[in-house]
């Protein structure tokens with residue numbers, strides 16, 4: 128085993144990265160080697176066991192904790208590890224499988240062991256329900272009382288150094304915008320759980336020799352800070368932050384292949400990226416970075432809010448936000464701070480003490496007397512209060528949490544680190560949409576192992592080939608509730624979601640709440656009548672178009688203005704939309720860098736949607752989807768809402784950071800996003816006749832209506848000279864389109880149909896040709912996302928179909944002529960999947976919770 132491991136170390140060393148952490152099998156072998164160490168290998172074996180096994184609830188940590196528990200309890204005797212040392216080592220495992228053994232060791236007759244267990248538990252935060260065991264034991268066991276008092280005194284926090292007054296760093300600057308694909312390319316998504324390996328991809332498409340540049344900066348003797356004009360756009364990828372921290376953070380004792388801390392400075396830092404940085408113990412600061420250049424040595428004065436150069440001159444100023452940042456940095460991140468602060472509060476309460484004053488407590492600074500917006504009311508409801516003001520810290524209840532496959536492995540690892548053995552969020556769902564069509568061996572492995580991990584904790588696992596996460600997750604939602612998801616397009620059409628990095632998603636799923644600093648809102652109000660030939664996708668693009676006219680948005684990255692950045696986009700004036708249509712609007716709020724989005728809808732379309740979704744749930748349970756209890760509970764909650772439907776509404780005097788009015792009467796031609804920026808929107812006539820090489824109709828931005836509309840256009844116009852890709856969002860859409868004969872049209876005109884899922888949108892599977900000019904219905908057109916050097920226009924499926932036949936963007940007249948017939952067949956074309964009315968999804972005797980052994984109150 129050691130020989131094989133050394134070979135692995137050498138292979139990884141050749142790539143400039145550390146070996147992988149120990150798995151369960153290797154850890155079990157290490158245990159045997161510790162019992163009988165080969166000559167001269169004792170130190171090496173012990174070092175591997177102590178430092179290279181992941182903590183939490185990993186299978187390897189289970190093996191490690193069980194062995195240490197036996198040694199500490201003197202059930203097993205080994206030369207190398209004394210009972211006290213075994214207890215100490217249990218204390219380095221952060222939570223999970225080490226907690227119960229440590230609590231048992233408080234009863235040890237060996238007082239040195241019991242005292243060591245006190246020290247270990249005092250610094251352990253991930254104890255969850257085991258907290259009650261300590262409280263109970265403290266009534267009769269003095270060591271347990273010492274643990275409780277230590278938690279109450281926040282020794283876990285006070286024993287760590289405060290955030291420094293001054294932080295001197297060397298600057299590593301990336302000019303312009305760095306988006307999620309620059310930091311964590313989709314093409315290397317498979318390597319994301321292997322942090323050091325994946326980090327090698329960081330900024331590869333942007334510059335040469337990233338490692339060499341950072342190494343030369345490190346040689347100056349200071350830590351290196353990541354600096355950028357616009358940082359982390361579009362990112363829900365914890366992997367992006369993991370890579371940044373791999374280069375700019377610090378090792379974590381006893382945790383292999385992971386780092387934390389570091390400094391990120393950005394003119395604008397995308398909200399999810401900012402939160403992920405906070406959660407990971409990094410110090411993210413939004414400030415003017417104009418005067419900072421690679422190689423500069425600067426000193427950050429976080430409390431004073433300024434940055435000085437080597438001459439002592441102030442080169443930038445900032446306001447440290449949120450207020451709790453010094454505590455977050457001290458605690459090693461926002462997540463440990465929240466969990467630890469909660470543990471301290473509970474312990475003080477149990478001891479009859481006042482709340483601790485050692486923490487900076489989040490405060491509601493707003494003196495506002497005006498009403499609440501719809502989003503503020505939804506979040507308020509999830510916190511058990513009427514509304515939440517912008518800037519206020521809160522922890523809304525997470526009703527629905529989504530996880531997709533390319534971030535799923537990292538989310539799973541974060542859940543393990545949080546010692547999660549069951550979800551507290553009502554419904555957690557895992558999809559396999561990003562990797563199903565063209566899986567790598569590593570994806571197949573995940574597709575086999577992740578469903579069990581999720582369902583054994585009470586979550587719902589989809590299957591490869593089912594389709595795009597959002598098209599499914601949206602169908603499991605409850606009105607006016609709050610959720611999150613490890614995909615930046617988790618943007619609920621009913622209720623509200625705050626998409627997050629995988630660390631925070633794991634937190635939301637595990638603890639059932641999520642930390643949130645309530646953002647301000649921007650209201651977009653539509654009025655007037657939709658004009659002929661105009662689609663919802665044109666309204667999606669009308670939002671940035673109008674914002675540019677109103678001076679709220681600029682396309683230029685330097686000094687970029689974006690009113691939506693980090694705020695909630697609230698949309699009114701389209702109450703008649705179906706939920707499927709509303710999602711097209713909310714989904715695209717990701718491209719605005721908005722933190723969340725709500726669409727005001729009428730009661731009728733919501734009831735219709737829920738009825739359809741209840742039928743789908745029955746069909747899922749009938750077809751063996753797990754966890755059946757979670758699914759049936761959700762179905763029953765939907766019925767309960769239908770029985771007493773009540774929708775929240777914004778107050779008339781609610782306050783918004785801006786109100787953008789869009790008059791539908793003035794939109795008379797399609798609006799498209801131009802290469803390669805979703806904000807760079809133009810009227811179609813401004814780019815007419817641009818040659819198009821490839822066309823993609825797919826992604827979560829589409830629903831069945833788009834495929835019928837495109838089918839009708841293709842049927843009318845004939846063969847396509849371009850390469851046309853068609854990938855419906857779910858297998859239900861695909862099946863229906865086949866039954867209605869649309870696949871025969873696609874086949875006849877020469878289109879290439881793909882497995883339902885993300886397909887080209889993700890860019891990690893099939894790709895367009897290098898340098899191709901593409902017209903796509905997908906969400907975003909960041910450089911290189913769909914193909915290397917591709918120039919991508921984004922717009923409606925109807926326009927995409929016309930482009931695919933003409934091989935160019937049409938003139939307004941050509942477009943109007945091509946889509947005119949759709950106006951006469953609206954009812955047939957734009958008809959959504961109403962599962963409760965479809966024979967294929969009818970379940971004769973739907974199951975109830977009581978049928979599967981769940982006790983239900985009468």
Ligand code: SF4
Pocket residue numbers: 560561595596597614616825826827828884885888889905906
């Ligand atoms: S279709 Fe595209 S935007 Fe939507 S979930 Fe998949 S990769 Fe993300």
